[in-house]
Amino acid sequence: MAASLGQVLALVLVAALWGGTQPLLKRASAGLQQVHERTWVRQLLQEMKTLFLNFEYLVPFLLNQCGSLLYYFTLASTDLTLAVPICNSLAIVFTLIVGKVLGEDIGGKRAVVGMVLTMTGIALCITSSLSKTQRPPSTF
Numbered sequence: 143m144a145a146s147l148g149q150v151l152a153l154v155l156v157a158a159l160w161g162g163t164q165p166l167l168k169r170a171s172a173g174l175q176q177v178h179e180r181t182w183v184r185q186l187l188q189e190m191k192t193l194f195l196n197f198e199y200l201v202p203f204l205l206n207q208c209g210s211l212l213y214y215f216t217l218a219s220t221d222l223t224l225a226v227p228i229c230n231s232l233a234i235v236f237t238l239i240v241g242k243v244l245g246e247d248i249g250g251k252r253a254v255v256g257m258v259l260t261m262t263g264i265a266l267c268i269t270s271s272l273s274k275t276q277r278p279p280s281t282f
Contacts, residue, residue, distance in 0.1 A: 150268050152216045153228040159209025160229065161236025163202040165244050170199035224271050231260045 170193075177192055179185040193199050217225055235257050238248045249256075 147272065149216060149220045150224075150228070150272070152212060153220065153225055154232060156209045156213045156216065157229050157232030158236050159205050159212070161233035161238075162240045163206040163209070164233075164237045165241040165246060166202035167199060167206065169244065170196055170202065221271070224267055227267055228264055231264055235260055 173196075174189055174192060177185065177188050179188050193203075213225075213229060238253055238257060242248045
């Protein structure tokens with residue numbers, strides 16, 4: 143089954159939602175280490191309260207979950223051999239880009255080379271899948 147351009151764009155959006163929210167979630171949950179309770183149940187409840195009352199955490203979390211919903215809806219009509227590489231590989235690229243924008247150290251030239259190689263591989267996967275939709279069906 144070949145993917146349409148709309149499906150590919152939906153998968154790229156999933157990767158952007160997953161990867162782009164990770165640095166934001168990391169930054170917003172930084173104060174969680176200050177939460178200390180006597181039992182593990184109270185600790186868990188206090189951590190959940192701290193996170194879900196924090197608007198800076200809640201918005202990226204909800205966007206991340208919207209990415210998961212879109213992923214499951216897209217999986218119904220997209221080939222797994224295309225969906226998984228696009229979403230997982232590009233999510234890492236989006237994480238690095240957003241992390242860099244937020245001022246994090248992303249690893250220098252090696253990280254950039256890795257992103258370029260990842261994008262090249264994903265472009266090959268997408269091109270291969272889209273070209274399958276334009277070929278006439280095989281008679282074999």
